[in-house]
Amino acid sequence: MIRDHFNSQQPRFVYEDVAGRGSFGITYRVREKLPGGGQKDGTSRRLAVKRALDGEEDVLRNEIRWLKELAGSAHIVRIVASHDGVKKQGPVARFVRKLSLRGSRGNVKDSLVGLQGPVLMMEYLENGDLAQLYYMTIKYGLVVPNRVLWSVLLCLVRAFIAMAYPRKADENAEPCLEEIPGEGTQPLNLDHGDLHMGNVMIGDIASPSGDEHELVPILKLIDFGQAIESQDGMRENLFKISKIMINLITRRVIQVNDKTASDYKGYRAHATEILPPPPEDPYREYKYTSLDPRLRDLIARCLAQEPGERPGLAEMLRVAQAAAAAAAGETPAAAAAVSSLPADRDGDVNETDDAIHAFLKKALYDAEDGAQGGQRDARGSVGRDRRLRVLS
Incomplete structure (x- = not known):
């Protein structure tokens, strides 16, 4: 039909x-x-x-309702x-x-x-979804560069700002970069309801976000069919993107339970896998030596057991913006000093522009036909429902 x-x-x-x-x-x-x-x-x-x-007509009606509310935001489809x-x-x-x-x-x-x-x-977003990129990193044994990780996090934070402070723009309005309004504006506590890598789509370099996406494509949230206003909506969103980030870092599915929690810097966090070994366990190998410690500490705080220990949306934006800008401007030597990144014999690290281009070419632009395909389904992916349920 x-x-x-x-x-x-x-x-x-x-x-x-x-x-x-x-x-x-x-x-x-x-x-x-x-x-x-x-x-x-x-x-x-x-x-x-x-x-x-x-x-399932009411699910789609709910999605239409929220996409109209969120119209005009750069990081929402x-x-x-x-x-x-x-x-x-x-x-x-x-x-x-x-x-x-x-x-x-x-x-x-x-x-x-x-x-x-x-x-x-x-x-229609031509470059597929974040789940595709995740599976390509596993297939080709690629480590996601810190600059890409910071860009992913910043995109997701801006998407949540859009959800907290809807622009309600005309559908024909050009999308704008999301910012937190001044004091006195009450946020909308909107829970996405189905947040996983398959519902994070990858756009292109050309975007209204200026310097934030000169190197790494913009990300956009899709599939708001199960979105609902909830007292803990924003808290749930931030917790779930932290699970997405830790999976991208480790290239593994990290479950959140009592076994994944550790004491770290005065609080307990579900981030054991990416944390350095404690002093009492000096023989445990730390597998993520290339991970920016600033990002590691922020993700750990987002995965704190106690909600009061977790950063708010404004702090997330401030830290992610500053770190992404710093990472973009750091020389290879400075990046290595700050992030403990391993350097090769020439002193270069895997955070150079050329290295980022090579990573994206392998993991995204050259992805095989079976993995590529833009908005491949109503939930954000095709043929990977079982895997996406694991990632969600």
């Missing part, structure tokens, strides 16, 4: 394929011909169209249009609508009319 619907709007839209299937819906990929893009230059953009599975219900049209109205879609861009929402709702149309 989706194929026939969009192909009937030629030459403006071309149906491409099923991007993926998830627990709550199916995502399709379509291509839209943009104004000014003649037949020769072929200017176009890909879009993701999401429909709910039978009985951009909603393009949505439609609910079926608008019955006579043959004349259908003919006029078809001509209008053929002739100009018009209102992209019109392209969804005639489909049984709810239907969601979003930007």
Whole structure:
């Protein structure tokens, strides 16, 4: 039905394929011909169209609601249009609508009319998700550079700022970099509800975030179908991204339980795997000598057993911003001194621009076809549901 619907709007839209299937819906990929893009230059953009599975319509309606609330934020997937219900049209109205879609861009929402709702149309993010990058690091034995880790963390923190302080911008507004407003603005305690690597999509270098993404692509959160306001919403979000970070660092699934907790700098944290060995255990090998100690300590605090020991959103932004900026400006020698990074015979470390480019090329841009594919499903991934449940 989706194929026939969009192909009937030629030459403006071309149906491409099923991007993926998830627990709550199916995502399709379509291509839209943009104004000014003649037949020769072929200017176009890909879009993701999401429909709910039978009985899961309210989940998609919830996602549409929150994407509208969060519109205008750089680190949230951009909603393009949505439609609910079926608008019955006579043959004349259908003919006029078809001509209008053929002739100009018009209102992209019109392209969804005639489909049984709810239907969601979003930007299509070509570079896949964070889970893909994670599995490529395992496959190729790659260590994620500190500068990439800081960039990932900063993106996720900014996404949570968007959730705490929704812009509620027009759907056509250009997305802006998220900032914490002045005192007196009460945050919205929104729990994403399904936060895992498969729901963190990788965008591109071009973004409204300026210098923050000159080297590492921007990340965007998707899949807000289970999002809900909760007293502990923001706390849950920050705790879960810390689990994502520790998995990226270790390239392993680290469970959070009593066995993963250790005393560290006066508090107890679920970060045993990345912490240096205690003085009483001098023979235990420390496997993460290249990890920036600033990042290690911040992640450990985020995984503190006692919620009161964990940093708040404002501190997370301040620390992540400062560390990411410092890492970008540090010389290899300075980075090695601060982060205890192993240097090769030439004194270079794996944090240089060239090294970051090489890492991203191997783990992201050159990823095999079976692992690549943008928004591959309604939950953010295709064919990896079992693995993603482990990572969530």
